[in-house]
Amino acid sequence: MIEQQELSTFIKRLQKRDAGAFEELVERYSGRCYAYFYRLCGNPEQSEELVSELFVRLVEKIKTFNGGSFEKWLFTVASNQFRDYLRRQYRYKRLLDEAAEQQRREEEADRREHTGEHVIFDRLQWALERLDTETAELLMLRYYSEVGFKELAEMRNEPVGTTLSKVHRGLKKLRLMLDDAE
Amino acid sequence: MKREENKLNVLLRRFVDEAAAEAMSQDIQKGDALLKRFADPVLSDKAKDLIRARFEAVCSARRRARRLMFGVAGVAAAAVALFVVLFIGNNLGPSPVSSPNRDIALPHTDERLPLPIQPERQPVAATSDEIFTEDLKAVARYLWDDGSNADSGDFFTVIREELDNIAAAIEADRMESESVAPERFIHGASSEDAQQRARSLITADFWKG
Incomplete structure (x- = not known):
């Protein structure tokens, strides 16, 4: 977390498109954003692409930031970007017919086996892939953005009680899956 | 950590009773602890460099686009100004319709020439x-x-x-x-x-x- 005074100076530098500030932005947040995307899509190349797109979006949107928690703002943009990614994936899958989809899966599996990518990053990744996308996204958003429940609820445009309940259920389910796996 | 735990308890008590809030709070903390046990995926330096390069390309493209936009806007403004000056010069002077005698030479229009000599007035016989x-x-x-x-x-x-x-x-x-x-x-x-x-x-x- 950045101190308020430091954050204010940092944002002003970003809004003036100071190259040094953008460098600092990449340095500070690219790791967290990459981990967030990786945990959700499970693909390193795709995650790198998403992080790259995210920083381009931040350049475009930095003037819209008008105070408050910077993490909240940044991860709201990241979350919206992930949803756009899901929509693109959905549209892409819809375009393929069943046979082509099957062939694509086989080819993808072969490719992963060939490159060693078939190894799942860790058990957490395995468990997250078995959770529904919304819950997984909520858990990772909370974990990597490090914002409180109130801000999390605001980011998702839902009541705090609903967010609390979803996080509680999601974490419980995740724990059960991981305990079973052990 | 203790402070965060208390905050979560207070927040949960707004929605559920004290016992349920306590149980939920513990579940959430256990879940958080579990997540922390796993190492985060790390972005490689190569990938970071690619992000920086793309980022810089976008920034410089924007700067170029802005310079180009200002340049085009400047040229357009100069063209409009020139057009306005020419338009005023051609259309807002005395037109041949409103002043049909514009081509007739007026007497003594050249200020450098001496004034024409007027004949002296002679006394006229009373009528x-x-x-x-x-x-x-x-x-x-x-x-x-x-x-x-x-x-x-x-x-x-x-x-x-x-x-x-x-x-x-x-x-x-x-x-x-x-x-x-x-x-x-x-x-x-x-x-x-x-x-x-x-x-x-x-x-x-x-x-x-």
Whole structure:
């Protein structure tokens, strides 16, 4: 977390498109954003692409930031970007017919086996892939953005009680899956 | 950590009873602890460099686009200004319709040339109208200066005599002007001459009573 005074100076530098500030932005947040995307899509190349797109979006949107928690703002943009990614994936899958989809899966599996990518990053990744996308996204958003429940609820445009309940259920389910796996 | 735990308890108690809030809080903390046990995926330096390169490319492209936009806007503004100046010059001056004599040379338009010499005015002989006016002024002055006769009948006699004199003078003037010029024997009198003569006769008849 950045101190308020430091954050204010940092944002002003970003809004003036100071190259040094953008460098600092990449340095500070690219790791967290990459981990967030990786945990959700499970693909390193795709995650790198998403992080790259995210920083381009931040350049475009930095003037819209008008105070408050910077993490909240940044991860709201990241979350919206992930949803756009899901929509693109959905549209892409819809375009393929069943046979082509099957062939694509086989080819993808072969490719992963060939490159060693078939190894799942860790058990957490395995468990997250078995959770529904919304819950997984909520858990990772909370974990990597490090914002409180109130801000999390605001980011998702839902009541705090609903967010609390979803996080509680999601974490419980995740724990059960991981305990079973052990 | 303890502070965060308390905050979560307080928040949960707004929605559920104390026991449930306590249980939920513990579940969430256990879940968080579990997540922390796993290492985060790490973005490689190579990938980071690619992100930086793309990022810089976008920033510099934006700067170039902005410079280009300002350049184009500047050229457009200059073109508009030039057009406005030319338009005003061509269309807002005196048009040949509103001033049809614009091509006729005005006298002494060149300020460098000396002013044309005007001929001196010569005294002009008094006309009959001027004589008549002078006579009337003289009568008026006489009557004004000699107010002693105002109540007597002689006063009107004097006026009448003076007016008769004026009428006689006018008649003499008319006779003189109507004396036939030699060319009128050839061309005859014009309608203008006839009108003038009729007017003079009426005037003379009036003064004669």
